[in-house]
Amino acid sequence: MKDLKHLYYFENLLNEANNELVRQAQAEGKKCVATVCENVPEPLINLPGAFSVRLRAPRTGSMEVGTYYLTSFLCEYTRALLERAVEGGFNFADCMIAPDGCSMLNRCVENMELLKTMDKEKFFFDYMEIPMKCDENGLALYVLQCKNHILEPLHKNFGIDISDEAIRKSVEEHNKICRIITEIGNFRKELKPRITGYEFHIITLVSFVCPKHLILDKLEETLEELKTREPDAKEKRARVVVVGSEIDDVDMIKLIEDSDAYVCADRFCYGSLPGRVPIELNDKEDALTQVCRHYMTHSQCPRYMNQDKIQDRRKYVAEIAKEYKADGIIYEQMKFCDPWAYERMVGSTVLHNDFSYPVLTIDRPYAVGNSGQLRTRVQAFVESMEIKKIQGGAANE
Amino acid sequence: MSKVPGGKNLGKLYKPGRVRRRREWRGFKDTFYDYTRWLKIMGILAKFIIKPRNIKAFFRYRWMCNYLAAPMMLDRHTQGLRGEYLRIAHTEFDLVMEDIALLLDNVFKADKRIGNDEKLNKKVVLCDENEMTVFMMGFPTLKGLSRETPSVYVGVLLNQFAACHYLDVVQEYGLPGDVCPMPAAEAGVSIEDDFPILGACAIQCNTTCDGSLMGNGVISKRLELEDGVPCFQLAAPLRHREDDVQEYAAQEMRNAIKFIEDHTGAKWDWDYYFECAHRVNESTKARQEWLDMNKTEYPQVFGSNLALYTETNYMAICGKVKAFADADKKITELARKAYDKKKRIVKEYRHRAIVWGVQSHYYMDFLIWLQNCWGIIPLTDMLSMVSTRILSEDDKEKALYDMAWLNENMIMRNRTHGGYKVLLDELWQFCEEFNADMVILWEHMACKALDGMHGQFEEKAREKGIKLIWVGHDLFDPRIVSRQGVRDQVNQYMRLVLNEEPIDPTLEILPDEQSW
Numbered sequence: 001m002k003d004l005k006h007l008y009y010f011e012n013l014l015n016e017a018n019n020e021l022v023r024q025a026q027a028e029g030k031k032c033v034a035t036v037c038e039n040v041p042e043p044l045i046n047l048p049g050a051f052s053v054r055l056r057a058p059r060t061g062s063m064e065v066g067t068y069y070l071t072s073f074l075c076e077y078t079r080a081l082l083e084r085a086v087e088g089g090f091n092f093a094d095c096m097i098a099p100d101g102c103s104m105l106n107r108c109v110e111n112m113e114l115l116k117t118m119d120k121e122k123f124f125f126d127y128m129e130i131p132m133k134c135d136e137n138g139l140a141l142y143v144l145q146c147k148n149h150i151l152e153p154l155h156k157n158f159g160i161d162i163s164d165e166a167i168r169k170s171v172e173e174h175n176k177i178c179r180i181i182t183e184i185g186n187f188r189k190e191l192k193p194r195i196t197g198y199e200f201h202i203i204t205l206v207s208f209v210c211p212k213h214l215i216l217d218k219l220e221e222t223l224e225e226l227k228t229r230e231p232d233a234k235e236k237r238a239r240v241v242v243v244g245s246e247i248d249d250v251d252m253i254k255l256i257e258d259s260d261a262y263v264c265a266d267r268f269c270y271g272s273l274p275g276r277v278p279i280e281l282n283d284k285e286d287a288l289t290q291v292c293r294h295y296m297t298h299s300q301c302p303r304y305m306n307q308d309k310i311q312d313r314r315k316y317v318a319e320i321a322k323e324y325k326a327d328g329i330i331y332e333q334m335k336f337c338d339p340w341a342y343e344r345m346v347g348s349t350v351l352h353n354d355f356s357y358p359v360l361t362i363d364r365p366y367a368v369g370n371s372g373q374l375r376t377r378v379q380a381f382v383e384s385m386e387i388k389k390i391q392g393g394a395a396n397e
Numbered sequence: 398m399s400k401v402p403g404g405k406n407l408g409k410l411y412k413p414g415r416v417r418r419r420r421e422w423r424g425f426k427d428t429f430y431d432y433t434r435w436l437k438i439m440g441i442l443a444k445f446i447i448k449p450r451n452i453k454a455f456f457r458y459r460w461m462c463n464y465l466a467a468p469m470m471l472d473r474h475t476q477g478l479r480g481e482y483l484r485i486a487h488t489e490f491d492l493v494m495e496d497i498a499l500l501l502d503n504v505f506k507a508d509k510r511i512g513n514d515e516k517l518n519k520k521v522v523l524c525d526e527n528e529m530t531v532f533m534m535g536f537p538t539l540k541g542l543s544r545e546t547p548s549v550y551v552g553v554l555l556n557q558f559a560a561c562h563y564l565d566v567v568q569e570y571g572l573p574g575d576v577c578p579m580p581a582a583e584a585g586v587s588i589e590d591d592f593p594i595l596g597a598c599a600i601q602c603n604t605t606c607d608g609s610l611m612g613n614g615v616i617s618k619r620l621e622l623e624d625g626v627p628c629f630q631l632a633a634p635l636r637h638r639e640d641d642v643q644e645y646a647a648q649e650m651r652n653a654i655k656f657i658e659d660h661t662g663a664k665w666d667w668d669y670y671f672e673c674a675h676r677v678n679e680s681t682k683a684r685q686e687w688l689d690m691n692k693t694e695y696p697q698v699f700g701s702n703l704a705l706y707t708e709t710n711y712m713a714i715c716g717k718v719k720a721f722a723d724a725d726k727k728i729t730e731l732a733r734k735a736y737d738k739k740k741r742i743v744k745e746y747r748h749r750a751i752v753w754g755v756q757s758h759y760y761m762d763f764l765i766w767l768q769n770c771w772g773i774i775p776l777t778d779m780l781s782m783v784s785t786r787i788l789s790e791d792d793k794e795k796a797l798y799d800m801a802w803l804n805e806n807m808i809m810r811n812r813t814h815g816g817y818k819v820l821l822d823e824l825w826q827f828c829e830e831f832n833a834d835m836v837i838l839w840e841h842m843a844c845k846a847l848d849g850m851h852g853q854f855e856e857k858a859r860e861k862g863i864k865l866i867w868v869g870h871d872l873f874d875p876r877i878v879s880r881q882g883v884r885d886q887v888n889q890y891m892r893l894v895l896n897e898e899p900i901d902p903t904l905e906i907l908p909d910e911q912s913w
Binding site for chain 2: 068069070071073074078100102103104106107108110111114127128129131132133137138140141144145148302303305306307310333335336338339341342343344345346348349361363
């Protein structure tokens with residue numbers, strides 16, 4: 001396929017946390033709010049005068065300092081973030097809001113605070129509780145926490161407008177991004193897709209790490225470009241859904257696709273499913289509550305502990321696998337991630353036994369690079385799916 | 398062996414294999430007392446096993462064989478103890494043993510595979526292992542029973558290898574070996590269908606860690622979807638010191654109580670709750686008095702005598718069993734007596750230590766070893782530094798918040814969750830209060846919440862001039878770090894860093910790799 005016009009530009013934006021659009025937004029006087037978990041609702045940060053940046057540690061090499069403070073038993077995402085923070089790589093941020101999503105992220109951010117890694121005037125850390133169950137009590141908690149640990153600190157420290165009107169405006173802009181990403185993502189349902197999984201991953205990642213208003217036009221242009229893009233004549237040997245913990249390293253999706261599998265759906269942290277599902281607001285209820293409800297009900301985070309939600313997570317994977325015409329599922333987790341370790345174990349069994357999908361399960365480092373082992377495993381998986389197809393054994397067909 | 402506190406040449410009691418060479422000689426009076434208590438334990442076991450259904454359970458559940466090592470466990474926890482210390486230990490451990498025997502008896506009576514007592518089954522509420530059983534403090538007619546406690550938790554206390562099989566099961570199923578082995582082993586029991594099946598409903602919780610929360614999902618999948626036991630997940634907020642999470646926690650408690658009422662037909666009884674709350678308060682006062690004594694030159698209830706008993710009494714009992722309140726009084730009397738006489742547990746006190754972090758379950762008697770081998774006095778431990786809040790004994794609304802508070806402040810999670818202040822900053826405060834010069838820091842390698850403060854612990858200890866000894870282990874799995882591996886970390890520090898010689902050199906290296 002012909003290269004996408006802005007792909008190189010998008011790739012460059014992902015090369016550093018403090019990318020040119022972040023710098024541009026700050027030059028406009030906007031405050032940069034850093035987050036580390038998708039359970040922090042983006043629209044409550046992207047209010048007029050502020051923008052959210054999901055922290056990554058691109059081009060991670062040594063993690064020795066991070067490993068000293070956190071030990072080698074914490075996931076590499078947290079170690080890489082701490083290492084980068086110690087190096088001063090996140091000093092551009094104006095504040096950080098971190099939920100107690102998992103113990104490792106919590107400790108990572110606490111270490112950033114204790115080591116005084118951020119030196120901007122008025123910089124603050126705030127930690128918030130997020131619900132572990134999807135119910136009315138959980139919603140009440142979510143609303144209160146967002147109010148006390150996102151909205152009020154932003155207003156108090158930076159004078160950000162946190163009115164209902166401001167939140168609605170932010171949701172509107174958020175939805176614009178979501179609709180574009182969703183529309184682009186829908187092309188992946190085609191049997192001869194006009195976008196690769198790698199390209200889509202880049203586009204989705206960019207939407208989480210750049211100020212929304214500055215990236216919107218490029219995304220719109222990309223969507224238009226895709227509408228007329230000619231797909232490759234040759235199909236990949238298999239189509240897979242990737243499910244699991246966050247994938248910051250764009251080489252991961254590339255590695256899968258280089259093994260001749262097409263990544264047709266992304267059900268991982270900070271992926272588009274369900275991370276880029278638009279938020280539908282009504283006028284009967286305040287926007288804050290509706291945003292929180294959206295995040296709570298749509299979240300596929302494994303830390304939600306009630307059995308209904310647990311079962312829904314697996315059904316959701318099966319649904320998107322069907323919708324995106326997947327031949328198999330890859331359950332991945334970042335090494336040492338407790339929530340996804342369990343979810344991977346049970347999810348992969350359920351998807352195989354109850355939904356008859358071929359499943360590959362892997363644990364991986366933060367930066368996959370050119371992992372030969374991983375490549376071999378994906379290649380073997382592709383071959384096994386292919387054989388099943390030839391033998392007519394894929395029950396989902 | 399002698400009447401001397403702490404004993405002499407205790408290491409000579411060990412031999413390769415499962416059991417020790419012989420029982421310890423403690424002087425006539427203490428040996429005779431210890432022997433009568435040993436007989437009592439044998440009596441508890443005999444009374445238990447005499448019931449045909451319990452014999453059946455022995456053959457059905459692989460983990461039951463661990464209970465054969467119960468007398469040996471008592472012996473390990475009383476090594477070198479004399480006088481009041483020995484009596485305190487027996488008061489506590491014998492009671493815990495009785496309580497476990499009663500728990501097992503009830504579990505098998507109700508178990509659909511064994512006793513299948515339907516009437517009892519309707520009254521059983523299954524409780525999680527790492528769960529404050531506060532939600533049972535108002536249900537006098539119901540029985541809160543735990544399946545995980547006897548099958549996994551106690552099993553490892555009795556036999557260091559008890560969880561290994563279940564860890565293998567869960568890892569063969571696909572769980573990585575780097576998660577906490579406690580919930581992993583419990584999930585392994587569930588995957589192998591080795592839990593008894595009973596209960597009108599179950600209350601699970603998220604108390605200890607991410608692994609615990611996730612492991613419960615595996616258990617509830619079988620429990621709720623296959624065994625038909627409805628489960629309620631009681632969510633305790635992580636940032637438990639914050640005011641803005643308390644209403645959520647209290648509402649969770651209301652919902653849990655309603656869930657139990659709906660599934661058992663029983664009604665919450667406030668009178669019974671306040672009776673239990675009163676006993677919890679009495680226990681709290683007793684524990685506070687013991688801790689206050691430990692701040693002086695003559696600590697009395699500490700180390701092994703403090704840790705396991707506090708866990709049981711604080712978490713599993715929650716004021717529901719009068720015998721524990723009586724035991725508290727007896728222990729306090731013994732402690733006061735020893736304190737007045739300025740008694741010491743071993744002949745030489747070299748270091749006053751705070752034991753922090755999550756202890757190794759397969760080596761719970763390590764604290765006894767510390768004092769006997771090196772004269773390191775474990776004044777208190779992280780798991781004993783729990784809530785000392787006095788509960789309301791008459792205000793119903795406040796009581797709900799008290800229950801929620803206790804649930805949030807379950808042992809371990811009150812330190813591993815809630816931000817670095819409760820784990821890091823308060824440790825140094827305790828060092829100051831207890832006049833401790835040393836911290837024994839259990840580094841349970843799969844406990845991410847603790848590991849995540851590793852560097853901070855080191856830096857602050859250095860800054861404050863505290864001797865910090867890391868003791869790495871893998872909680873339930875002695876194949877990763879053996880008991881000798883645990884001891885060696887202390888031995889090396891004491892010899893190489895502090896240049897000290899052990900009080901009892903026979904204890905430095907022990908042939909207990911295969912022992913229960």
